[in-house]
Amino acid sequence: xxxxxxNTAGAATTGRTEKxxxxxxxxxxxNFRPLIxxxxxxxxxxxxxxNAFGMSTFAALAWSSVVPAVRTVWSLVKERRTNALxxxxxxxxxxxxxxxxxxxxxxxxxAKDGAVSSTVGIGIxxxxxxxxxxxxxxxxxxxxxxxxxxxxxxxxxTSGASVRSSAFRRKEMAFSLVWGVALLAECVMRVVGAYxxxxxxxxxxxxxLTVGTLALAFVVSGGLAVEPMExxxxxxxxxxxxxxxxxxxxxx
Numbered sequence: 001x002x003x004x005x006x007n008t009a010g011a012a013t014t015g016r017t018e019k020x021x022x023x024x025x026x027x028x029x030x031n032f033r034p035l036i037x038x039x040x041x042x043x044x045x046x047x048x049x050x051n052a053f054g055m056s057t058f059a060a061l062a063w064s065s066v067v068p069a070v071r072t073v074w075s076l077v078k079e080r081r082t083n084a085l086x087x088x089x090x091x092x093x094x095x096x097x098x099x100x101x102x103x104x105x106x107x108x109x110x111a112k113d114g115a116v117s118s119t120v121g122i123g124i125x126x127x128x129x130x131x132x133x134x135x136x137x138x139x140x141x142x143x144x145x146x147x148x149x150x151x152x153x154x155x156x157x158t159s160g161a162s163v164r165s166s167a168f169r170r171k172e173m174a175f176s177l178v179w180g181v182a183l184l185a186e187c188v189m190r191v192v193g194a195y196x197x198x199x200x201x202x203x204x205x206x207x208x209l210t211v212g213t214l215a216l217a218f219v220v221s222g223g224l225a226v227e228p229m230e231x232x233x234x235x236x237x238x239x240x241x242x243x244x245x246x247x248x249x250x251x252x
Contacts, residue, residue: 107194114190117210121183124176133176143230153236164232171232175225182217186210
């Protein structure tokens with residue numbers, strides 16, 4: 001009778017724990033929120049202001065900088081930490097604002113389009129050097145898919161609490177490294193093309209370079225980092241489930 005009571009109590013405790021975890025677990029929207037607020041909103045508002053409302057490039061860039069500026073200040077004042085992604089977007093907008101004053105030479109105008117890629121690329125590489133890979137925020141929603149178990153596994157892997165932590169962190173760094181190098185390479189190709197390729201050709205070739213660079217970065221970073229990270233996450237989730245089952249068995 002005592003054993004059955006213990007089993008019932010253990011089951012009830014497990015049920016309450018699972019319910020609490022479900023309540024505390026971040027939703028898919030929670031995982032995507034940083035990417036939406038820091039990247040999608042500023043980028044979308046820029047094109048909205050410029051194309052829908054007919055604002056100048058300068059005005060559109062200025063108004064689209066409001067959200068990342070507020071996010072950066074809020075993180076510093078309220079959360080007492082720097083919001084790397086919002087800060088980078090703000091910095092890119094400021095650089096673009098300054099470069100918008102450059103006029104006269106059409107080749108120089110084409111070359112300056114690479115400034116955004118180079119600024120983002122340098123920012124990503126610096127974040128890797130500092131041990132805080134910036135591209136992780138953009139990758140996490142696609143890997144975690146709102147799963148509480150995967151979110152918990154990610155935290156263990158990045159905090160050093162798992163035997164797989166070192167390997168996982170290396171792959172996380174590699175993901176950002178690939179994107180940083182790719183964006184810098186695109187900048188170099190844009191600048192070289194601006195001064196060596198006919199202007200009419202470079203106008204459309206610039207778009208091709210951007211699309212090609214993004215596609216290549218997706219493929220390389222996926223095979224080099226994302227796939228191994230997904231396998232390590234799955235192994236970590238499985239290990240946690242087995243440990244939980246063993247704990248319930250012992251308690252029973």
